Amino acid sequence: MQSVIVVVEHKKGHTRKVTFELATRARKLADALGGKAHAVVLGAGAAALGEQLKQYPLDLVHVSEDADVDRYLVDPTIDYVDAVAKSAGPSLILTANTMFGRDVAGRLIARLSAGYNADATDVRVEGGQVRVIAPKLGGATMTTSAFKNCDYGVVTVRPNAFAAAPGGAAQVVELAKPAGKTYTMVVEEEVEEASGEIGLEEAAVVISGGRGLGGPEPFTTLLKPLADALGGAVGATRAAADAGWVPYSLQIGQTGKTVSPQLYVAVGISGAIQHKVGMRTAGTIVAINKDPGVPIAEFADLLVVGDLFKIIPELTKMVHDAKAAHV
Amino acid sequence: MTVKLVPDVNAEKRIDPATRRLVRTGVDTVLNPYDEYAIEAALQLKEKLGEGTTVTVFSMAPESGKETVRKALAMGADDAVMLTDAGLEGSDVWDTAFALAQGLKKHGFDLVICGSLSDDGSTGGVPGAIAEYLGVPGFTNARHLDVADGRLRVQRETDNGYQTVSGPLPALVSVTMAVGEPRYASLKGIMGAKKKTIAVQTPADAGIAQPLGASGAKTELLEFAPPPARSKARVVTAEDGPSGAAAIFEFLKEKKLA
Numbered sequence: 001m002q003s004v005i006v007v008v009e010h011k012k013g014h015t016r017k018v019t020f021e022l023a024t025r026a027r028k029l030a031d032a033l034g035g036k037a038h039a040v041v042l043g044a045g046a047a048a049l050g051e052q053l054k055q056y057p058l059d060l061v062h063v064s065e066d067a068d069v070d071r072y073l074v075d076p077t078i079d080y081v082d083a084v085a086k087s088a089g090p091s092l093i094l095t096a097n098t099m100f101g102r103d104v105a106g107r108l109i110a111r112l113s114a115g116y117n118a119d120a121t122d123v124r125v126e127g128g129q130v131r132v133i134a135p136k137l138g139g140a141t142m143t144t145s146a147f148k149n150c151d152y153g154v155v156t157v158r159p160n161a162f163a164a165a166p167g168g169a170a171q172v173v174e175l176a177k178p179a180g181k182t183y184t185m186v187v188e189e190e191v192e193e194a195s196g197e198i199g200l201e202e203a204a205v206v207i208s209g210g211r212g213l214g215g216p217e218p219f220t221t222l223l224k225p226l227a228d229a230l231g232g233a234v235g236a237t238r239a240a241a242d243a244g245w246v247p248y249s250l251q252i253g254q255t256g257k258t259v260s261p262q263l264y265v266a267v268g269i270s271g272a273i274q275h276k277v278g279m280r281t282a283g284t285i286v287a288i289n290k291d292p293g294v295p296i297a298e299f300a301d302l303l304v305v306g307d308l309f310k311i312i313p314e315l316t317k318m319v320h321d322a323k324a325a326h327v
Numbered sequence: 328m329t330v331k332l333v334p335d336v337n338a339e340k341r342i343d344p345a346t347r348r349l350v351r352t353g354v355d356t357v358l359n360p361y362d363e364y365a366i367e368a369a370l371q372l373k374e375k376l377g378e379g380t381t382v383t384v385f386s387m388a389p390e391s392g393k394e395t396v397r398k399a400l401a402m403g404a405d406d407a408v409m410l411t412d413a414g415l416e417g418s419d420v421w422d423t424a425f426a427l428a429q430g431l432k433k434h435g436f437d438l439v440i441c442g443s444l445s446d447d448g449s450t451g452g453v454p455g456a457i458a459e460y461l462g463v464p465g466f467t468n469a470r471h472l473d474v475a476d477g478r479l480r481v482q483r484e485t486d487n488g489y490q491t492v493s494g495p496l497p498a499l500v501s502v503t504m505a506v507g508e509p510r511y512a513s514l515k516g517i518m519g520a521k522k523k524t525i526a527v528q529t530p531a532d533a534g535i536a537q538p539l540g541a542s543g544a545k546t547e548l549l550e551f552a553p554p555p556a557r558s559k560a561r562v563v564t565a566e567d568g569p570s571g572a573a574a575i576f577e578f579l580k581e582k583k584l585a
């Protein structure tokens with residue numbers, strides 16, 4: 001593998017921080033492998049985002065505004081990435097470890113006979129070989145893997161794994177539409193339930209609520225204001241999602257999202273193993289719970305035993321006051 | 328539908344230093360939790376479409392997993408195929424998807440239903456790769472599915488909501504836990520499952536000529552180690568709201584997080 005290709009996830013040209021993290025890392029990896037750093041940006045808004053990506057240390061940014069990319073599920077995207085990969089030659093393909101990224105990865109495994117490593121927290125080159133570091137078995141083991149028997153390797157990378165640093169002068173090139181393709185998976189309707197300004201998986205701060213919140217309201221009246229004050233996003237346990245208090249897109253854990261924020265605040269959450277595996281790699285974990293014997297005490301950094309309904313409003317106020325004092 | 332057998336989800340899992348594979352002995356083998364939802368989705372669809380619909384459990388697993396596969400039959404599936412061979416040991420995502428796709432092709436299908444994620448592998452890559460190898464539409468992360476007039480319509484979860492997508496059959500879909508709680512096997516179902524067929528398919532039966540398993544895999548585990556340990560929490564008992572908030576705020580300042 002020589003080149004590095006970043007498959008960019010975006011909505012109408014708006015992307016997440018992880019795109020710039022991957023673009024920055026791609027440069028370093030491509031240099032170590034002796035190849036080029038590419039990005040592929042597809043669909044409505046691709047041209048504008050391509051311009052933005054020019055400020056990152058890539059060699060080539062491949063763009064296409066082809067309407068089929070948004071009209072049909074995944075297939076057109078794979079055809080474009082396939083074309084870029086074939087012209088780039090043996091390469092490492094990076095995408096974010098999100099639903100979109102895992103979809104792209106799954107398809108590429110077969111299309112390119114590629115090796116696949118999911119949910120990486122680090123990707124390096126050692127002795128000219130790609131090394132992928134990823135927590136496995138629910139974070140109980142940190143693994144280092146290599147690729148073999150393949151020209152292409154696909155890695156989905158956890159947001160917040162790398163720093164993003166601009167600098168560079170990439171060239172933007174227009175992709176030609178793959179010839180002779182018909183698509184069948186028609187996107188009929190798109191509904192956004194959690195149109196949070198900050199994506200949960202890449203938020204530096206996550207304020208997460210569980211069954212202890214007792215209903216849907218405290219998520220908006222208590223957690224959201226604290227998340228806003230700390231510049232973070234709101235998450236939840238499966239218990240809260242199953243109860244219908246929040247959409248499943250906020251669920252963190254084994255069957256939900258995996259997050260690695262700098263700060264994770266677990267509010268009214270017991271810390272079941274299935275929840276723990278989705279947040280145990282957070283930098284600092286603070287728990288608020290009325291039960292001193294709660295399992296989360298085993299792996300949180302700070303447990304405050306008390307009533308969340310009394311503590312959260314006060315804490316939000318303190319954060320606001322401190323901010324006001326600084327300006 | 329495709330079903331993976333995984334070590335008990337609540338057991339502490341580890342990797343064998345010698346083989347660099349997940350230790351599967353000494354731990355109960357269970358159906359991958361997501362795949363129980365795939366079975367549920369398949370059975371719901373069968374109930375809707377009526378007689379003439381057959382639900383087949385398809386699993387790539389060692390012969391020792393037979394009794395676990397039978398649990399899927401006890402839930403109500405009609406029969407099972409196990410893709411089994413010593414040469415499949417040590418398979419990674421690529422081997423698994425490739426082998427399952429060849430096996431499914433040989434067996435025939437109108438709709439393949441997978442789970443979204445396996446409890447042990449957790450890559451979620453297998454369903455999409457199978458769809459690509461089969462050359463059929465592949466809808467991942469479905470929370471609702473419906474078949475009408477030879478078309479599959481799926482409501483699928485996205486990172487911030489959901490979307491409705493449709494396509495022609497044959498097709499593949501992977502489901503999330505929102506499709507409905509898996510039913511329990513009834514006593515009648517358990518008894519009935521004993522008489523149901525579990526056919527064994529070898530890679531040769533599926534028309535696979537190339538080496539799979541560890542020698543065909545495209546990834547190799549080099550090292551593994553426990554993650555840096557997290558110590559137990561510092562515990563502060565809050566008498567009231569302000570003191571609890573102050574304890575957190577001071578801690579955040581100390582960690583330079585506020």
Ligand SMILES: Cc1cc2nc3c(=O)[nH]c(=O)nc-3n(C[C@H](O)[C@H](O)[C@H](O)COP(=O)(O)OP(=O)(O)OC[C@H]3O[C@@H](n4cnc5c(N)ncnc54)[C@H](O)[C@@H]3O)c2cc1C
Pocket residue numbers: 209210211212213236237238239240251252253254255256257267268269270271272273274275278288289290291294306307308309336360
């Ligand atoms: C196959 C499978 C997959 C799963 N996947 C996931 C997953 O992805 N994510 C996930 O989160 N779970 C998952 N679960 C569920 C998991 O096992 C737990 O049931 C769930 O995480 C518990 O959620 P909770 O902590 O909100 O609720 P509980 O365990 O009920 O905890 C609520 C906590 O709130 C505290 N509390 C109550 N009132 C107050 C108050 N006023 N002030 C302070 N504290 C209060 C209580 O002391 C308690 O500790 C899964 C389970 C299975 C079987």
Ligand SMILES: Nc1ncnc2c1ncn2[C@@H]1O[C@H](COP(=O)(O)O)[C@@H](O)[C@H]1O
Pocket residue numbers: 329330331332359361362365385386387388420423427440441442443444445446448449450451452453454
């Ligand atoms: N060995 C297997 N046999 C049958 N189905 C499998 C196997 N491995 C994976 N799958 C299917 O693919 C889904 C996703 O698994 P994974 O890609 O390993 O996370 C599972 O929920 C199963 O439906």
